[in-house]
Amino acid sequence: MIKFDGVTKRYADGTVAVDNLSLEAASGTITVFVGPSGCGKTTSLRMINRMIDATTGRITLDGQDVKAIEPATLRRGIGYVIQQAGLFPHRTIVDNIATVPYLLGWDRKKARARAMDLLERVGLDPKLAKRYPFQLSGGQQQRVGVARALAADPPVLLMDEPFSAVDPIVRTSLQEELLRLQSELHKTIVFVTHDIDEAVKLGDTVAVFRVGGHLAQISDPATLLSKPADDFVREFLGRDRGIRRLSFVPAADVPLSPPPDTLVVNDGKPVGWESDGEMRPYGSFNPATDSLRAALDAALLSVNGVAVAVDGDGKVLGVVAREALDAAVSGVARG
Numbered sequence: 001m002i003k004f005d006g007v008t009k010r011y012a013d014g015t016v017a018v019d020n021l022s023l024e025a026a027s028g029t030i031t032v033f034v035g036p037s038g039c040g041k042t043t044s045l046r047m048i049n050r051m052i053d054a055t056t057g058r059i060t061l062d063g064q065d066v067k068a069i070e071p072a073t074l075r076r077g078i079g080y081v082i083q084q085a086g087l088f089p090h091r092t093i094v095d096n097i098a099t100v101p102y103l104l105g106w107d108r109k110k111a112r113a114r115a116m117d118l119l120e121r122v123g124l125d126p127k128l129a130k131r132y133p134f135q136l137s138g139g140q141q142q143r144v145g146v147a148r149a150l151a152a153d154p155p156v157l158l159m160d161e162p163f164s165a166v167d168p169i170v171r172t173s174l175q176e177e178l179l180r181l182q183s184e185l186h187k188t189i190v191f192v193t194h195d196i197d198e199a200v201k202l203g204d205t206v207a208v209f210r211v212g213g214h215l216a217q218i219s220d221p222a223t224l225l226s227k228p229a230d231d232f233v234r235e236f237l238g239r240d241r242g243i244r245r246l247s248f249v250p251a252a253d254v255p256l257s258p259p260p261d262t263l264v265v266n267d268g269k270p271v272g273w274e275s276d277g278e279m280r281p282y283g284s285f286n287p288a289t290d291s292l293r294a295a296l297d298a299a300l301l302s303v304n305g306v307a308v309a310v311d312g313d314g315k316v317l318g319v320v321a322r323e324a325l326d327a328a329v330s331g332v333a334r335g
């Protein structure tokens with residue numbers, strides 16, 4: 001666990017970037033620091049690996065004060081990923097990933113084998129190993145940045161806006177890759193972003209900062225969306241907060257009805273709604289894995305507003321009548 005205990009950072013010019021911050025980032029989880037520009041997220045992150053030293057207060061890593069650990073030793077146990085990856089331009093991809101293992105004195109063969117393994121783990125083609133960073137796309141470079149941070153298998157990973165410089169589609173796939181990796185690796189991750197959607201998607205815990213380095217709220221994403229602590233947090237969360245809450249409610253409990261004859265099915269899979277002799281679009285969701293938001297989206301995509309429930313193979317399980325969906329959504333609104 002990483003624990004901030006009354007931590008303040010005052011820069012030499014008097015700027016108080018972080019003010020009396022106390023919070024905990026639980027081991028094996030993702031804690032996201034989110035907030036507007038200049039609110040002290042990066043400063044807070046860098047105090048963990050002592051790239052910046054706190055002015056007052058204490059940060060502990062599994063109970064040990066980071067100030068008592070020599071910075072080089074401390075950083076060996078902490079992977080660090082930054083925006084635009086920060087790769088070494090004159091080193092090949094495989095050598096970039098193996099940077100920390102080389103520093104730790106691993107033999108070259110073992111370090112390279114580890115790097116090749118990680119290249120695949122982050123979803124990159126091993127053929128890219130011999131290239132240089134400038135020969136990779138921005139999204140590929142970010143993946144290499146993540147692989148490099150994981151190379152020595154550190155228990156802690158600090159990520160500072162790692163996906164901000166890529167387009168939205170690449171960003172989504174990088175986020176999903178991180179969640180997939182985390183479900184295997186269970187690192188203690190502290191992730192900085194100014195994007196609230198990214199924060200609620202990735203965070204087990206979300207810490208919202210306000211300018212002046214104050215903690216406005218810290219909670220799990222569902223609670224954050226349903227119970228913002230004050231007007232600042234409410235405004236920061238944005239207008240479609242209600243809809244986004246539905247992302248955290250599983251669709252598994254929504255009652256299904258048998259599909260009506262107007263749903264055309266081929267080989268068990270939906271084809272469309274038949275209406276006035278024409279085939280009309282349908283929307284589907286999987287109750288086992290999807291959220292209520294996906295069910296609602298499926299209803300909105302169906303010409304008649306009825307969502308089609310399918311299993312993992314895409315076969316029809318039933319449909320969700322409007323009343324059932326309305327009841328489920330109202331249940332969330334009340335709860």
Ligand SMILES: Nc1ncnc2c1ncn2[C@@H]1O[C@H](COP(=O)(O)OP(=O)(O)OP(=O)(O)O)[C@@H](O)[C@H]1O
Nearest residue numbers: 011013015017036037038039040041042043044194
């Ligand atoms: N070396 C420094 N000297 C003086 N002030 C600094 C220094 N570094 C950062 N600051 C100030 O500290 C405050 C917090 O900066 P920080 O970079 O931690 O914010 P941030 O939330 O990460 O912002 P952004 O999202 O824009 O990266 C800002 O007002 C910034 O101008």
